Amino acid sequence: MARAIWILLLLGIGIAVAMWLAELGGTVEIKVGEAWIGTSFPIALLILCVTFLVLHGILSLIGAIRRWPGRLRNRRAWRHRQDGDAALTRALVALSAGTAEAARLEVRKARKLLGDTPQTLLLAAEAERLSGHDEAAAAVFRQLAEREDARFIGLRGLLRQAMARGDWDAALALAKEAEQVQPGAAWLREERAQLALQTHNWREALSLAPADAPRAPLALAAAGQEPDAARAAELERQAFQADPGFAPAAIAHARRLRAEGSPRRARSVLEDAWAASPHPDLAEPYLADDPDPLTRVKSVEMLIRRNPTASESRLLLARVALTAGLTGRARGALEAVVKSGTTDRRAYLMLAELEEAEHGETAEARAAQARWLREAATARPEPRWRCGHCAAEQRAWAPVCTACDTAGRVIWTAEPVAEQAAPAPGAKALSGPLQAVTG
Ligand SMILES: [Zn+2]
Structure with missing residues (x-):
């Protein structure tokens, strides 16, 4: 309503001015040499306005024609980006669904539309990896590693691959580079x-x-590699303090x-180690200075005094008592021990021995x-030292399984349980930046 009033008002003023000008009269004359042009003042004003409008229109048209190819290009680029983004999304969906070929197809489309960006390259590498083309994946990861903005992603992919194939030298070099x-x-x-575990x-x-x-086994293993006696001793002490119940560390420290x-x-x-967790291996170093069978019984009573009812305590006492x-x-x-129901066959074998004695x-x-x-x-x-990975029995604790070379899995256990479907060491590294996507 207010707008209409304004327009009416402006129209009124326009007409009033036009009428005023018409009434005002007057002429505009241009005289060049002998040529003479003359017209009334309102008409001259009208011609001026029309000329201005026409000129303005022509200039605008020229500008629009000049900008036309650029706008066309922009529109095409925008459409490419839309299509590229859609292809990227479909590639992600295909990767998370585990359909490698579809993922490769969509990634190829996305790369064509969007070019080689860190995103398209990463998805390309993952699609290649998923479809088992490790070499192609490595080539894309190398391409990523050469870019300033995506260097870490590329190195990470290459490192994962090196670890998966067990190429520890290459993996170490890549890790060093990635760390930088x-x-x-x-x-x-x-x-x-x-x-570090894989390369021991x-x-x-x-x-x-x-x-x-668990730090105790690592510290003890490090002590075993340490050429300097003082530092080795310090590591053994650390191992014992990290877990007093870890018998090998206590034995080494003692x-x-x-x-x-x-x-x-x-x-x-x-x-202290026996109090934390009674372990038969602790007895031998403890009794090393006691050749006499009767003093050995006394020593064992001393060793087990803080948990005399543990079955290992009773078994050890029975063993030295029987010998004495x-x-x-x-x-x-x-x-x-038998009454407590916590024993294994050692108690029955010793009872059989006892009957004869x-x-x-x-x-x-x-x-x-x-x-x-x-009964036995x-x-x-x-219990025995066993590999938690392949269940192979070990003669003693060691940082690495002697049978399958798995690091850090030798444990003291009675149950030989092998990990059937467990991933190989380093296989964890196969999941990667897209773990959430590819599962
Ligand atoms: Zn093993």
């Missing part, structure tokens, strides 16, 4: 820790291990203390022995 590009990247730290560089593995990782002339401290370390001829002590300990070669002893041996046959096996 992106110092302290969390993912890189994880990969370097994995790499325990000191590095220890320094890169996450806070919740051995070192003994060699340094501190047998009492060595014994106290072994006692204290058959009553031995029987008491063994019957307690107590009763000699009698028919009664033989019958009792046969009974214990039958069905009882749980005793």
